[in-house]
Amino acid sequence: MDTQPMPPRAFRHDGSSVALAALAMAAITVFVLAATTVHALRPGLDAIAAQLSVYLVGPWGWLLQAGYAALAVGILVLAIGLYRVPPVASRSAAPLLLFAIAAPSLVVTALAPMRFPGEELRLVHLVHGSSAQAAFLCTTTAMVLQAWRLRAAPAWRRIAPMLLGWALACFAGVWVLALARELPRGLSQKALVALIVGWLGIVAWRMWRSDAIEIGTNRAD
Numbered sequence: 001m002d003t004q005p006m007p008p009r010a011f012r013h014d015g016s017s018v019a020l021a022a023l024a025m026a027a028i029t030v031f032v033l034a035a036t037t038v039h040a041l042r043p044g045l046d047a048i049a050a051q052l053s054v055y056l057v058g059p060w061g062w063l064l065q066a067g068y069a070a071l072a073v074g075i076l077v078l079a080i081g082l083y084r085v086p087p088v089a090s091r092s093a094a095p096l097l098l099f100a101i102a103a104p105s106l107v108v109t110a111l112a113p114m115r116f117p118g119e120e121l122r123l124v125h126l127v128h129g130s131s132a133q134a135a136f137l138c139t140t141t142a143m144v145l146q147a148w149r150l151r152a153a154p155a156w157r158r159i160a161p162m163l164l165g166w167a168l169a170c171f172a173g174v175w176v177l178a179l180a181r182e183l184p185r186g187l188s189q190k191a192l193v194a195l196i197v198g199w200l201g202i203v204a205w206r207m208w209r210s211d212a213i214e215i216g217t218n219r220a221d
Contacts, residue, residue: 020081021208027074028201034067035193050186052193053114053128068110071197072103075139078204079103082146085207090153098142105135136174136192143167143199155210163203170195 039047041060055064079099083091108131115125147164150156156163173192177183 017081017084018208020077020084021204024074024078024081024204025201025208027070027077028197028204030070031067031074032197034063034070038064038067046186047190048184048187051114051189052186053109053132054116054186056110057113057116065110068106072106074200074204075099075106076103078200078207079142079146081207082150082203085150085153085156087152087154090149090151090156092145092149095142095146095149098138098145102135102138102142105131105138109135133178136177136196139196140167140171140174143196144171146203156206159206163199166195166199166202170199 035052035055038055038060039045041063042055042058045054052064055061056068076099079096083093083096085091109128112124112128112131114128115121119125144164144167147160147167150163151160153160170192173195177188177192180188
């Protein structure tokens with residue numbers, strides 16, 4: 001009796017990718033809510049001049065720290081989900097590795113306080129600065145590489161060019177933020193963070209939607 005061959009394991013939609021995408025969306029939402037709330041709770045800070053790192057220290061700093069930790073979880077599970085996107089040609093260990101470096105770097109950034117004006121330089125301040133740079137660079141580089149690889153995935157082919165352009169803008173923004181010191185530090189940093197988080201959110205939603213539709217189609221068949 002002839003039997004239909006089972007599809008390769010890498011191509012099956014078993015629901016785990018949908019769960020990873022849903023978890024990523026939830027984690028990103030937690031970060032957005034935490035960042036928005038802590039700004040409302042600390043009106044005494046100049047939102048245009050104060051970087052997010054300022055809000056990590058002092059009253060309600062724990063709330064934003066929790067938001068950073070949630071975003072780190074979101075980045076990691078999204079990276080795992082994207083690595084599972086078929087076909088194999090769309091996969092690369094490079095963005096997965098970079099996202100995996102960015103996630104803990106973000107947590108370290110949240111826990112190690114920044115150096116404030118007039119404060120003596122300490123090792124913890126250097127750790128904060130280095131981990132923040134690693135988080136920005138690794139995340140945006142991974143975004144570019146991931147968007148490039150997604151061009152090979154049929155379900156992502158139409159949206160991949162937009163994601164690639166968006167990711168390149170974020171990557172360029174990291175260097176603009178580092179080199180254009182005359183820009184308002186708080187506003188420019190928050191604009192870049194919003195662009196990065198927006199990209200992550202769109203990708204998580206797209207992954208959830210495409211895999212949910214695929215699972216529904218397979219069940220109907």
